Amino acid sequence: MPNEETRFERGLARLAEVDGKAGEEVVEPLGDLGRYIVEFAFGDIYSREGLSLREREIATVAMLTAMGGREPQLRVHLGAALNIGLTAEEVEEVIIQTIPYAGFPTAINALTLLKAVLAERA
Amino acid sequence: MPNEETRFERGLARLAEVDGKAGEEVVEPLGDLGRYIVEFAFGDIYSREGLSLREREIATVAMLTAMGGREPQLRVHLGAALNIGLTAEEVEEVIIQTIPYAGFPTAINALTLLKAVLAERA
Amino acid sequence: MPNEETRFERGLARLAEVDGKAGEEVVEPLGDLGRYIVEFAFGDIYSREGLSLREREIATVAMLTAMGGREPQLRVHLGAALNIGLTAEEVEEVIIQTIPYAGFPTAINALTLLKAVLAERA
Amino acid sequence: MPNEETRFERGLARLAEVDGKAGEEVVEPLGDLGRYIVEFAFGDIYSREGLSLREREIATVAMLTAMGGREPQLRVHLGAALNIGLTAEEVEEVIIQTIPYAGFPTAINALTLLKAVLAERA
Amino acid sequence: MPNEETRFERGLARLAEVDGKAGEEVVEPLGDLGRYIVEFAFGDIYSREGLSLREREIATVAMLTAMGGREPQLRVHLGAALNIGLTAEEVEEVIIQTIPYAGFPTAINALTLLKAVLAERA
Amino acid sequence: MPNEETRFERGLARLAEVDGKAGEEVVEPLGDLGRYIVEFAFGDIYSREGLSLREREIATVAMLTAMGGREPQLRVHLGAALNIGLTAEEVEEVIIQTIPYAGFPTAINALTLLKAVLAERA
Numbered sequence: 001m002p003n004e005e006t007r008f009e010r011g012l013a014r015l016a017e018v019d020g021k022a023g024e025e026v027v028e029p030l031g032d033l034g035r036y037i038v039e040f041a042f043g044d045i046y047s048r049e050g051l052s053l054r055e056r057e058i059a060t061v062a063m064l065t066a067m068g069g070r071e072p073q074l075r076v077h078l079g080a081a082l083n084i085g086l087t088a089e090e091v092e093e094v095i096i097q098t099i100p101y102a103g104f105p106t107a108i109n110a111l112t113l114l115k116a117v118l119a120e121r122a
Numbered sequence: 123m124p125n126e127e128t129r130f131e132r133g134l135a136r137l138a139e140v141d142g143k144a145g146e147e148v149v150e151p152l153g154d155l156g157r158y159i160v161e162f163a164f165g166d167i168y169s170r171e172g173l174s175l176r177e178r179e180i181a182t183v184a185m186l187t188a189m190g191g192r193e194p195q196l197r198v199h200l201g202a203a204l205n206i207g208l209t210a211e212e213v214e215e216v217i218i219q220t221i222p223y224a225g226f227p228t229a230i231n232a233l234t235l236l237k238a239v240l241a242e243r244a
Numbered sequence: 245m246p247n248e249e250t251r252f253e254r255g256l257a258r259l260a261e262v263d264g265k266a267g268e269e270v271v272e273p274l275g276d277l278g279r280y281i282v283e284f285a286f287g288d289i290y291s292r293e294g295l296s297l298r299e300r301e302i303a304t305v306a307m308l309t310a311m312g313g314r315e316p317q318l319r320v321h322l323g324a325a326l327n328i329g330l331t332a333e334e335v336e337e338v339i340i341q342t343i344p345y346a347g348f349p350t351a352i353n354a355l356t357l358l359k360a361v362l363a364e365r366a
Numbered sequence: 367m368p369n370e371e372t373r374f375e376r377g378l379a380r381l382a383e384v385d386g387k388a389g390e391e392v393v394e395p396l397g398d399l400g401r402y403i404v405e406f407a408f409g410d411i412y413s414r415e416g417l418s419l420r421e422r423e424i425a426t427v428a429m430l431t432a433m434g435g436r437e438p439q440l441r442v443h444l445g446a447a448l449n450i451g452l453t454a455e456e457v458e459e460v461i462i463q464t465i466p467y468a469g470f471p472t473a474i475n476a477l478t479l480l481k482a483v484l485a486e487r488a
Numbered sequence: 489m490p491n492e493e494t495r496f497e498r499g500l501a502r503l504a505e506v507d508g509k510a511g512e513e514v515v516e517p518l519g520d521l522g523r524y525i526v527e528f529a530f531g532d533i534y535s536r537e538g539l540s541l542r543e544r545e546i547a548t549v550a551m552l553t554a555m556g557g558r559e560p561q562l563r564v565h566l567g568a569a570l571n572i573g574l575t576a577e578e579v580e581e582v583i584i585q586t587i588p589y590a591g592f593p594t595a596i597n598a599l600t601l602l603k604a605v606l607a608e609r610a
Numbered sequence: 611m612p613n614e615e616t617r618f619e620r621g622l623a624r625l626a627e628v629d630g631k632a633g634e635e636v637v638e639p640l641g642d643l644g645r646y647i648v649e650f651a652f653g654d655i656y657s658r659e660g661l662s663l664r665e666r667e668i669a670t671v672a673m674l675t676a677m678g679g680r681e682p683q684l685r686v687h688l689g690a691a692l693n694i695g696l697t698a699e700e701v702e703e704v705i706i707q708t709i710p711y712a713g714f715p716t717a718i719n720a721l722t723l724l725k726a727v728l729a730e731r732a
């Protein structure tokens with residue numbers, strides 16, 4: 001299956017770029033679901049051109065904040081945003097941008113998570 | 123109230139930059155709610171530094187797509203994204219970026235709205 | 245089934261109080277689902293003591309606004325809030341109260357619906 | 367790209383089984399997003415073993431009903447559920463099953479859509 | 489109140505069938521809310537014909553996964569699905585079926601919960 | 611900036627009335643986001659006339675319960691509702707009122723949080 005390999009390999013490389021080693025460790029125990037994350041989310045979607053990785057993470061942090069109830073994945077992408085070069089202030093700015101569209105509660109939760117992620121890295 | 127004027131005026135200028143004339147027309151009939159959109163959403167939040175207007179619209183289109191059920195405002199911000207310089211392909215790319223986080227249904231709805239917005243402008 | 249009759253009858257009376265004749269017409273074509281609305285939503289929940297009908301409608305309009313994507317039922321309860329004695333200004337105030345918790349888009353949609361309901365009644 | 371072809375072809379066959387000809391017509395104008403629906407949603411997920419197609423549609427109708435704000439896709443899957451052999455009464459039963467988990471408003475909307483789908487087919 | 493007793497008793501029997509003893513223990517401390525779960529959710533809805541208990545749990549696990557933010561109840565119904573005869577693989581399959589409709593984050597959370605439920609039972 | 615001071619001061623006073631000292635402590639570490647909560651949520655919205663503080667908290671508890679996934683803020687507002695004079699039974703009644711509109715899972719979560727808040731205060 002040369003092409004599936006390509007999607008999986010491309011996804012794994014993209015995942016490593018975004019999440020660091022942690023990404024692969026998170027995805028592996030998830031079985032087929034983890035494989036789809038690598039192949040589809042990272043091999044197909046995150047590997048597209050048309051937006052920079054920085055812009056994709058801005059979109060993702062905004063979405064996961066605004067939807068609420070997706071804290072573990074929001075935490076991963078707060079870290080991913082920092083990994084690919086956003087400053088802590090810029091990530092906070094994305095969280096603040098969600099307020100007019102989703103209100104304060106989900107923004108407070110995201111800011112609390114960001115502080116925890118930053119403290120872990122310090 | 124000099125400072126309130128400043129927030130309102132700053133918000134109105136920012137709104138015009140994002141939405142064109144249509145923005146003011148949409149906001150005026152909304153009374154106090156419309157005033158808060160100008161003062162808070164645009165005078166406070168959209169007037170902050172730290173992210174470009176392009177990045178704020180990427181975040182906003184992603185959020186409104188992913189949450190679903192906010193079609194009129196999504197339509198406004200699909201237009202706003204085009205107004206401030208994103209290409210149609212880039213807006214489509216933001217919509218595609220929502221798929222791994224919110225699934226296909228809300229992305230299909232957003233793409234359908236984008237086509238309607240583009241057809242109106244053509 | 246004397247008690248089921250009581251729940252259904254009590255619910256129907258409560259529904260009439262809240263929605264006017266329209267309520268029964270809306271519920272009847274829904275079959276079993278409509279029967280559960282009468283028995284459970286109105287015969288059980290809306291017939292409880294502990295909060296006034298005014299307070300129950302304030303809670304309901306706030307919820308339906310904040311959740312988004314439930315426009316037909318929000319429209320019914322905007323009318324119900326007016327039926328049981330809230331002024332148009334008070335209903336607008338409930339909608340404004342949702343902004344810090346759910347953002348502007350769902351509040352704009354609710355205000356637009358409120359205007360349509362008020363125009364129909366004028 | 368032999369394997370991509372396989373995923374796409376397998377997805378198209380599965381989509382035809384679920385949605386009839388309408389499915390392909392809906393997906394084609396959606397560009398890359400439509401291709402991902404065919405490849406990933408139908409070629410990968412819907413082509414898995416482990417649940418019957420009937421069970422997959424029960425899950426899908428329940429989800430789309432409960433989440434709200436996804437009416438066009440709910441309409442497609444109400445039709446799909448009928449296409450693959452659920453009776454109208456069974457689809458209504460899935461909608462009723464959502465009430466304890468998501469409340470009445472989204473169930474009412476789904477039942478209204480089901481009636482429209484049934485009327486179109488009559 | 490003979491009929492209310494019937495609804496309550498029927499609900500309690502259905503709850504025991506679905507949740508095992510844990511169900512009654514969970515519901516009892518919830519007061520009137522717990523009584524409505526027994527009477528309405530289990531005495532009325534879960535006691536209906538038209539879908540098998542297996543199909544009702546497939547719908548419920550799919551909904552609770554897709555909506556997100558309802559982890560304690562999702563955990564209960566992951567256990568319930570296993571109780572009434574779904575295999576762990578089938579429950580995982582329901583979770584995978586939610587991906588195209590609600591994205592990866594809520595599916596990852598559900599799979600993590602399923603692993604915890606399975607570990608507890610082992 | 612006399613007027614900004616006024617909004618901030620008015621908001622701080624309103625926040626103290628609603629949340630007690632805990633409110634200011636929660637808001638201060640949140641930086642600009644915390645400032646917007648004081649200025650906009652409390653200085654603008656909660657300081658409006660047209661609804662009593664009791665009615666605003668009823669709306670807020672209902673919304674936060676129904677949306678799910680906003681537990682820390684729901685906990686704050688369950689306490690706030692008690693602070694401004696609702697009885698525990700009345701707060702429970704607001705939670706019960708959400709069932710027909712958002713289902714049982716979010717209501718169970720809110721009732722569990724209410725019990726925790728009451729136990730802390732006892």
